[in-house]
Amino acid sequence: MTAKAYWIARVTVTDPAAYSGYQALAPEAFAKYDARFLARGGETVTCEGPEWQRQVIIEFDNLAQARACYASAEYQAAREQRKDACHAEIFIVEGV
Structure with missing residues (x-):
């Protein structure tokens, strides 16, 4: 059985109006x-x-799926919207 994977993010929003672009995408x-x-x-x-x-x-079904989501065009477009709107740390970790 393949282990699940998790994004763990810590975020502090500094510009809520700009961050809403991330939340929309x-x-x-x-x-x-x-x-x-x-x-x-x-x-x-x-x-x-x-x-x-x-x-x-x-939670994602596996590590490959979690990594693909982060690298996807859809997520990268969203990420671009939040780049100046928050401080963030994001990790992808494989479950046990």
């Missing part, structure tokens, strides 16, 4: 690659390290 990429949101926003408790405004965990 990103769902197309996530739908195309069958992404499932496990956590998006909501209350966060930072135990160690810097605080971020939003935490996001997105």
